[in-house]
Amino acid sequence: MVKVGIIGATGYAGQELVRILLGHKDAEIVWYGSRSYIDQEYASVYRNMFQLVDAKCMDDNMDELSKQADVIFTATPQGLCASLVNEQILSNTKIVDLSADFRIKDVATYEKWYNLEHKSPQFIEEAVYGLCEINREDIKKARLIANPGCYTTCSILSLYPLVKERLVDVDTIIVDAKSGTSGAGRGAKVANLYCEVNESIKAYGVTTHRHTPEIEEQLGYAYDGTPLTINFTPHLVPMNRGILVTAYAKLVKDVSYEDIKAVYDKYYGKERFVRVLEKGVCPETRWVEGSNYVDVNFVIDPRTKRVVVMGAMDNLVKGAAGQAVQNMNLIMGLPEEEGLLMPPMFP
Numbered sequence: 001m002v003k004v005g006i007i008g009a010t011g012y013a014g015q016e017l018v019r020i021l022l023g024h025k026d027a028e029i030v031w032y033g034s035r036s037y038i039d040q041e042y043a044s045v046y047r048n049m050f051q052l053v054d055a056k057c058m059d060d061n062m063d064e065l066s067k068q069a070d071v072i073f074t075a076t077p078q079g080l081c082a083s084l085v086n087e088q089i090l091s092n093t094k095i096v097d098l099s100a101d102f103r104i105k106d107v108a109t110y111e112k113w114y115n116l117e118h119k120s121p122q123f124i125e126e127a128v129y130g131l132c133e134i135n136r137e138d139i140k141k142a143r144l145i146a147n148p149g150c151y152t153t154c155s156i157l158s159l160y161p162l163v164k165e166r167l168v169d170v171d172t173i174i175v176d177a178k179s180g181t182s183g184a185g186r187g188a189k190v191a192n193l194y195c196e197v198n199e200s201i202k203a204y205g206v207t208t209h210r211h212t213p214e215i216e217e218q219l220g221y222a223y224d225g226t227p228l229t230i231n232f233t234p235h236l237v238p239m240n241r242g243i244l245v246t247a248y249a250k251l252v253k254d255v256s257y258e259d260i261k262a263v264y265d266k267y268y269g270k271e272r273f274v275r276v277l278e279k280g281v282c283p284e285t286r287w288v289e290g291s292n293y294v295d296v297n298f299v300i301d302p303r304t305k306r307v308v309v310m311g312a313m314d315n316l317v318k319g320a321a322g323q324a325v326q327n328m329n330l331i332m333g334l335p336e337e338e339g340l341l342m343p344p345m346f347p
Ligand SMILES: NC(=O)C1=CN([C@@H]2O[C@H](COP(=O)(O)OP(=O)(O)OC[C@H]3O[C@@H](n4cnc5c(N)ncnc54)[C@H](OP(=O)(O)O)[C@@H]3O)[C@@H](O)[C@H]2O)C=CC1
Pocket: 007, 008, 009, 010, 011, 012, 013, 014, 033, 034, 035, 036, 037, 060, 074, 075, 076, 077, 078, 080, 098, 099, 100, 148, 149, 150, 182, 183, 184, 185, 186, 187, 315, 316, 319, 320
């Protein structure tokens, strides 16, 4: 049995980790970490866990936790994991960090986009970017996983085959993305109040969103090793969960639907959690909600010679907790899909 500790178990991503791990046959949660609810029953914070979780919330003492847990998930705000981790902890246990602290290899880029001083730059190089479909073999050997961002997972997986196979002009990539409000976390913020969000949709972080350099870096590795430059515009939509990506890029070759479909099948045909949809079917967030699936598809526009790529995913599952458990399974030598085969829920 893998012993698991969660720092930030009372946040949206943390509670989704709890939900998934309760259905995992090889994992046992030994630590429900919190900042605000220490010593309170976890099931009194999340009442869906009544009679399912009999444990109290604990602090964020990562030194102590590292002696008890085989894997620690940090589902905490940006900067916290980097401020807690040290060599002793990493020699005791493995860490899957759901924040962005170890996602970006260039520390100056991280500090600029996050407006934070990085507290553990010495671990950035060894951290493995935990996008399982792309970095599977490196993840298996890692002790520190940088779990990818929600918008980034959907954007990268949607575009990766086209960039890797050099089918698009990478200078023309535009990513338009939408997220449900759980993407913003549980913390109270005026911008996320019901009346501010309901019956409205808005772009935010236009040209400045922190996921931009993460997508640029990862797609750059798929292309020529250096970061690309893209436009990325996120939007907040009045739904609880879900990410929808629509991306555009100019084709560099005359290709048919069948040519591009063959490329997507090459990369994702055997992937359990990436579903390339049938011709003409557009991904929808409602068909992936509550699951670890990413649905992708594309349409060629012969008028503009662009390809339009679409991806849909649950931000809390494949965009956070599901992918984190997928990473845990890989580093612990467990079946990659264990605990993650729940079908999407609807309605
Ligand atoms: N929401 C999403 O869709 C996604 C989130 N993520 C990432 O996961 C992380 C968590 O996000 P999310 O769950 O949305 O955020 P929430 O705001 O919902 O939760 C944050 C969690 O961190 C805890 N926390 C906050 N500050 C501290 C601290 N100083 N010490 C210890 N614990 C602390 C909170 O504890 P308490 O509530 O007890 O105060 C809470 O459990 C973030 O890095 C986020 O970027 C990644 C992908 C998607």
